[in-house]
Amino acid sequence: MSSVTDYEELATTAGRELEEATPQEILQWAADHFGKRFCVTSSMEDAVVAHLASSVLPGVDVVFLDTGYHFAETIGTRDAVAATMPVNVITLTPKLTVAEQDAQYGPHLHDRDPDLCCSLRKVEPLNRGLGAYDAWATGLRRDESPSRANTPVVAWDPKRRKVKLAPIARWTQEDVDAYVQANGVLLNPLLWEGYTSIGCSPLSCTAKPGEGESGRAGRWAGSGKTECGIHL
Numbered sequence: 001m002s003s004v005t006d007y008e009e010l011a012t013t014a015g016r017e018l019e020e021a022t023p024q025e026i027l028q029w030a031a032d033h034f035g036k037r038f039c040v041t042s043s044m045e046d047a048v049v050a051h052l053a054s055s056v057l058p059g060v061d062v063v064f065l066d067t068g069y070h071f072a073e074t075i076g077t078r079d080a081v082a083a084t085m086p087v088n089v090i091t092l093t094p095k096l097t098v099a100e101q102d103a104q105y106g107p108h109l110h111d112r113d114p115d116l117c118c119s120l121r122k123v124e125p126l127n128r129g130l131g132a133y134d135a136w137a138t139g140l141r142r143d144e145s146p147s148r149a150n151t152p153v154v155a156w157d158p159k160r161r162k163v164k165l166a167p168i169a170r171w172t173q174e175d176v177d178a179y180v181q182a183n184g185v186l187l188n189p190l191l192w193e194g195y196t197s198i199g200c201s202p203l204s205c206t207a208k209p210g211e212g213e214s215g216r217a218g219r220w221a222g223s224g225k226t227e228c229g230i231h232l
């Protein structure tokens, strides 16, 4: 099976049939159907999905977007994942360096037009990088934010014309914490400093949430923006 129509049907059916499945079962389904044409994307906030995927598909490609604006701790987490886990870390970069973007669009584009900055530094590189795959998995969870509350475990990604998986969509933060503890999964050290969602380092893009705020409240806080565009 290889045509786009077949994959669309396959994804829609799997979304229904795997709704109650465990993350490992969902990832095994992906490994069985797509093999090396399947990858996991990771922001390197943690290595949970990479760990789950490597348990069913050792050597799985783990795709990381290096926007040029990451915290040093995030780059360190990527390097630790590459050094210690049975995965193949692939780093994607934007067409423009930060200096080239500053020259072309002016400095601090993230403060003035974060949608354009994310489009240049995240969405375009990911779309380009996913060309090598028929299916990709993310770490999206339904409990993260209202905009993610209906995330299917498997779905057709019409923009990229690929199968998109969210194997831990049904997990809660408690489920993630339990898995991390039971398996010694690598975490970004910024999680111990009060960050609950880790993206690019400019304060306008990633801040610590206030008392009682949701985990993603510190992302583009006060701007009305809630997603980088990859998952829209």
Ligand code: SF4
Pocket (backbone or CB within 6 Å): 067, 069, 109, 110, 113, 114, 115, 117, 118, 119, 121, 122, 199, 200, 201, 202, 205, 228
């Ligand atoms: S998160 Fe911020 S710095 Fe990173 S790509 Fe988006 S706007 Fe640019």
